[in-house]
Amino acid sequence: MVAPSDAFQHYFWGEKNEGYEVLLSNMKQGLTATKELQEVLRERTNYEEAFSKSLKRLTDRASTINAVGSFLPVWDVIRKYVEMMSTTHSTFTEKFRELLSEVNSYVDTCSKASKANRENPDVLKSSHSLSTMRHALEQVNKSKRTYQVKHKEMKESEEQMTKFAAAASTQPSDPKKEKSTDCDSALIPLL
Numbered sequence: 001m002v003a004p005s006d007a008f009q010h011y012f013w014g015e016k017n018e019g020y021e022v023l024l025s026n027m028k029q030g031l032t033a034t035k036e037l038q039e040v041l042r043e044r045t046n047y048e049e050a051f052s053k054s055l056k057r058l059t060d061r062a063s064t065i066n067a068v069g070s071f072l073p074v075w076d077v078i079r080k081y082v083e084m085m086s087t088t089h090s091t092f093t094e095k096f097r098e099l100l101s102e103v104n105s106y107v108d109t110c111s112k113a114s115k116a117n118r119e120n121p122d123v124l125k126s127s128h129s130l131s132t133m134r135h136a137l138e139q140v141n142k143s144k145r146t147y148q149v150k151h152k153e154m155k156e157s158e159e160q161m162t163k164f165a166a167a168a169s170t171q172p173s174d175p176k177k178e179k180s181t182d183c184d185s186a187l188i189p190l191l
Contacts, residue, residue, distance in 0.1 A: 021130070024117070024127075027110075027113075027114060027117070028114065030110065031107070031110045031111065031114050034103065034106060034107050034110055035107055037103060038100070038103045038104060038107050041096060041099060041100045041103055042100060044096055045093060045096040045097055045100055048089055048092045048093040048096055049093045051089050052086055052089035052090045052092075052093050055082055055085050055086035055089060056086045056090075058082050058086075059079060059082045059083045059086050062075065062078055062079040062082055063079055
């Protein structure tokens with residue numbers, strides 16, 4: 001059975017030992033995404049607030065209308081509906097403001113953590129160590145590929161030499177050629 005710490009170590013670093021960079025990248029992207037969420041919530045809060053105010057003005061206007069006759073029940077329904085919508089959107093605005101304040105505090109926390117990590121000497125050492133390790137792994141892989149190419153060339157060369165030797169041993173020997181080789185060796189003075 002694999003210990004939980006071993007499993008984490010295996011899955012954290014990944015195949016190309018990029019776990020640390022992925023973690024830092026996610027942290028930076030998380031901060032960016034949180035800031036975008038903050039901006040969207042801020043805009044939505046402003047829209048809800050403007051819509052709520054418009055509905056409130058419409059409610060005030062509907063309450064000042066003096067309806068007579070058969071329009072009186074219709075105006076009451078419209079006034080109550082617009083008043084209810086205004087109240088609902090006011091509540092939405094308050095909820096969005098609460099959510100926005102929580103997101104603002106989270107953005108501040110993330111910004112502080114990101115800044116602390118950028119300035120932390122241990123993080124800088126880790127980043128440097130990982131880049132050194134990655135460079136060394138690249139060099140090892142490059143050397144491995146070079147070795148494999150040279151090894152393949154050597155095997156091909158050995159195969160050609162074997163074929164050449166086999167072809168040379170299967171050819172009948174020429175007596176004239178052997179005689180000329182013997183004469184040549186006799187003419188060459190020994191040093």
